Amino acid sequence: MLNIGVLKEGVVIDHIQVGGAMKIYEYLNLEKLDCSVAIIKNARSNKMGKKDIIKIEGPFDIDLNVLGVLDHKITINIIKDNEIVEKRILSLPEKVTNIIKCKNPRCITTIEQDLPHTFRLTDRENRIYRCIYCESKFKGN
Amino acid sequence: MKHLISPLDLSVEELDHILSLGQEIMKNPEKYSHICEGKKLATLFYEPSTRTRLSFEAAMLNLGGKVLGFSSADSSSAAKGESVADTIRVISSYADICAMRHPKEGAPTVAAMYSEIPVINAGDGGHNHPTQTLTDLITIKSLMGRLDNITVGMCGDLKFGRTVHSLINAMVRYPRVRFVLVSPNELKIPDYLRKEVLDAERIDYIETNQLEKYMPDLDILYMTRVQRERFFNEEDYIRLKDSFILDASKMQYAKKNMYVLHPLPRVNEISTEVDNDPRAVYFKQAKMGVYVRMALIMNLLELD
Numbered sequence: 001m002l003n004i005g006v007l008k009e010g011v012v013i014d015h016i017q018v019g020g021a022m023k024i025y026e027y028l029n030l031e032k033l034d035c036s037v038a039i040i041k042n043a044r045s046n047k048m049g050k051k052d053i054i055k056i057e058g059p060f061d062i063d064l065n066v067l068g069v070l071d072h073k074i075t076i077n078i079i080k081d082n083e084i085v086e087k088r089i090l091s092l093p094e095k096v097t098n099i100i101k102c103k104n105p106r107c108i109t110t111i112e113q114d115l116p117h118t119f120r121l122t123d124r125e126n127r128i129y130r131c132i133y134c135e136s137k138f139k140g141n
Numbered sequence: 142m143k144h145l146i147s148p149l150d151l152s153v154e155e156l157d158h159i160l161s162l163g164q165e166i167m168k169n170p171e172k173y174s175h176i177c178e179g180k181k182l183a184t185l186f187y188e189p190s191t192r193t194r195l196s197f198e199a200a201m202l203n204l205g206g207k208v209l210g211f212s213s214a215d216s217s218s219a220a221k222g223e224s225v226a227d228t229i230r231v232i233s234s235y236a237d238i239c240a241m242r243h244p245k246e247g248a249p250t251v252a253a254m255y256s257e258i259p260v261i262n263a264g265d266g267g268h269n270h271p272t273q274t275l276t277d278l279i280t281i282k283s284l285m286g287r288l289d290n291i292t293v294g295m296c297g298d299l300k301f302g303r304t305v306h307s308l309i310n311a312m313v314r315y316p317r318v319r320f321v322l323v324s325p326n327e328l329k330i331p332d333y334l335r336k337e338v339l340d341a342e343r344i345d346y347i348e349t350n351q352l353e354k355y356m357p358d359l360d361i362l363y364m365t366r367v368q369r370e371r372f373f374n375e376e377d378y379i380r381l382k383d384s385f386i387l388d389a390s391k392m393q394y395a396k397k398n399m400y401v402l403h404p405l406p407r408v409n410e411i412s413t414e415v416d417n418d419p420r421a422v423y424f425k426q427a428k429m430g431v432y433v434r435m436a437l438i439m440n441l442l443e444l445d
Contacts, residue, residue, distance in 0.1 A: 106267060107245065108247040108248045115226075123337070133247020
């Protein structure tokens, strides 16, 4: 496997469905970070065949639970002093704002650009979120 | 402060209370003719709907209140680019309650988030139209004497027809309600309604494109118009608009005590020859809409 280098401190977002890394990069606004970010596409995986991985260097203060909205198979490893100190299980937040966008062309958010795109979890079992305005469904991977 | 954005904002108890109050007003309108004196209703109509707007205005005038508002986006500050949030904050200081119709889904929800007065959703795109649902329910309750143990046929545009979605959502809360959903394949009820409401609540329903076959089973036939404004593609509209037309020959399959409802306006989906059939109650239904809006305004202004 391509070696991106050992992460001394940071976060590894692992088991991303192939092709999903760039989306997550955008959703988390990682372009705004000052630290090193590595995107690994099509990495070999025993579980998934192929997967994407994102490695972020340094302390990282973003609510990663939103990733559960996008792809529930993702795993998060928190690294400190070259060791995995925490394997975080993603829980689905009750509400997410400005993470996913409503795609209903009839939704009020299409004409009022300043409105926050807020979704509420309406079905935890099936991981279904609905726009709080038009109630259109969003379903992640 | 309460708003009415979706029919489900009302509990069954609240719904029954409003319907009973509407029926009481129907019997004795004079008794309620001064109850809203000094109160103002703002009708904020971002898309034209003469019928719903006049029904709201008639309701407020019947209660002794006054009305103000606009009847299209062109004649409102929306044409200058004002947001719904800003408009409602201003209107909150002009009126005591407002009714909003908007072509975009969720606009009344935004209004309710910023409003200091009760907001009534008077229709938002293809989403909700709760006062039409109240109108439909008071009509069914007044004619049948009950809202449970009823077979309701719904015919026409079940995909974009918000009145259909709202009525299904409201009626599944009553026991032993069955639905016969008649539409062309392209205009079937949305997936979420089928899975999350009908299947989840284990409601007895059939989806079909044969109206005559199920006509004898129905207690209520709720007809809807295929709406041009809900289509992005004119070709699809033209292909589907005449899918189901109710005429005297189809009415002969129906029970003697079945009732035909329609949210109106009708185009050609109910032939005018049906109008004289005593089972055609859509004009009576429009009248009941005023009474139930009177009851709703009283309820939201806490004057009941």
